[in-house]
Amino acid sequence: MVKSRLAKLVILSILSLSLLLSFSSCGNKEASSPGKRTVEIPQSLPELVELAKKEGKVVSLGMPDDWANWGDTWSAMKSKYGISHTDTDMSSAEEISKFEAEKSSPTADIGDVGIVFGPLAVEKELTLPYKTSYFDDVPDWAKDEDGNWIVAYTGTIAIITNKKLVKNPPKSWDDLLKGDYRIALDDVTKSAQGQATVLAAAVAYGGDEKNIQPGIDFFAAIAKQSRLSLVNPSIAMLEMGEVDVALLWDFSALERREKVDPDGFEVCIPREGSVTSGYTTIINRYALHPYSAMLTREYILSDEGQVNFAKGYARPIRNVELPEEVKEKLLPSEQYRNAKPITDVDAWADTSKQLPQRWQNEVLIYVK
Numbered sequence: 129m130v131k132s133r134l135a136k137l138v139i140l141s142i143l144s145l146s147l148l149l150s151f152s153s154c155g156n157k158e159a160s161s162p163g164k165r166t167v168e169i170p171q172s173l174p175e176l177v178e179l180a181k182k183e184g185k186v187v188s189l190g191m192p193d194d195w196a197n198w199g200d201t202w203s204a205m206k207s208k209y210g211i212s213h214t215d216t217d218m219s220s221a222e223e224i225s226k227f228e229a230e231k232s233s234p235t236a237d238i239g240d241v242g243i244v245f246g247p248l249a250v251e252k253e254l255t256l257p258y259k260t261s262y263f264d265d266v267p268d269w270a271k272d273e274d275g276n277w278i279v280a281y282t283g284t285i286a287i288i289t290n291k292k293l294v295k296n297p298p299k300s301w302d303d304l305l306k307g308d309y310r311i312a313l314d315d316v317t318k319s320a321q322g323q324a325t326v327l328a329a330a331v332a333y334g335g336d337e338k339n340i341q342p343g344i345d346f347f348a349a350i351a352k353q354s355r356l357s358l359v360n361p362s363i364a365m366l367e368m369g370e371v372d373v374a375l376l377w378d379f380s381a382l383e384r385r386e387k388v389d390p391d392g393f394e395v396c397i398p399r400e401g402s403v404t405s406g407y408t409t410i411i412n413r414y415a416l417h418p419y420s421a422m423l424t425r426e427y428i429l430s431d432e433g434q435v436n437f438a439k440g441y442a443r444p445i446r447n448v449e450l451p452e453e454v455k456e457k458l459l460p461s462e463q464y465r466n467a468k469p470i471t472d473v474d475a476w477a478d479t480s481k482q483l484p485q486r487w488q489n490e491v492l493i494y495v496k
Contacts, residue, residue, distance in 0.1 A: 197440025242320020246277030279406030283377030351494035379441035
């Protein structure tokens with residue numbers, strides 16, 4: 129999936145976004161926004177549920193049924209709370225742009241973006257903070273201290289190989305560099321998945337959130353060999369045999385393998401190293417259905433919601449017990465021994481702002 133994605137009101141007087149929101153130990157009371165109404169933050173889950181049921185609807189961006197098993201989440205929101213749902217699939221960058229462009233006439237309530245786009249949304253004053261009752265169970269690196277963004281699930285950059293086209297599937301970055309097949313990845317100019325792929329290559333060769341040059345150099349070398357594919361590694365392209373090898377989140381790669389041909393594709397984490405990052409919900413500061421958006425975040429961080437992500441091959445951010453049949457869907461834990469979480473979110477946010485232009489200037493110029 130392109131994880132491409134496309135919000136509505138909770139708007140307020142220009143009081144600042146330091147307004148904490150939560151009904152448990154968080155102590156948040158209300159949030160307001162420029163020239164609009166004030167949203168009272170419920171002090172209990174039953175109160176939140178009642179308010180969300182009255183809204184009866186949530187509109188999302190980048191949270192389609194076939195991405196990290198969002199489908200089960202939306203089914204649960206409907207069956208448990210009577211809340212209907214619609215989604216527009218967009219990239220993380222597109223979601224932020226849409227939130228910003230529609231301040232005066234919002235069309236969505238909540239989005240799902242790569243972790244680096246959470247601080248960007250805060251910087252642009254587009255978020256409504258809400259911590260949820262599970263806030264303390266989420267690692268510090270995976271949340272904003274005020275609840276403006278909170279990671280719900282993680283992914284690690286992995287290699288997926290069409291075994292019918294590549295007889296010796298690559299297991300490492302060095303294998304990729306020495307191969308004779310074409311390599312596809314998501315759009316680095318606007319996709320969190322694509323940008324994390326460049327960081328993963330950088331980490332494998334000694335880089336980090338502040339130093340992306342080894343990753344740029346890696347893909348420039350692939351491009352100079354005329355092996356960088358600009359084909360979107362979607363399910364459709366995999367089915368058509370248009371992708372030899374692709375670099376995707378592990379959950380995305382595993383899901384595509386399952387849907388296209390479980391025996392015809394191999395998925396693995398590169399041996400030298402990779403990056404683990406997360407996707408975070410951001411509630412639109414201008415949301416028309418703020419309580420439904422809050423309840424959505426509450427549900428996805430619950431045990432049931434976290435297991436739903438694992439059913440879609442994504443790893444939960446909370447330490448929850450997974451059924452054995454769900455554990456078996458995931459890659460072996462030992463493959464992740466050299467995977468590094470993106471912990472310096474601020475540094476990565478700064479670096480990723482420069483990445484689209486650098487990708488154009490230092491990599492795409494070699495694509496033939």
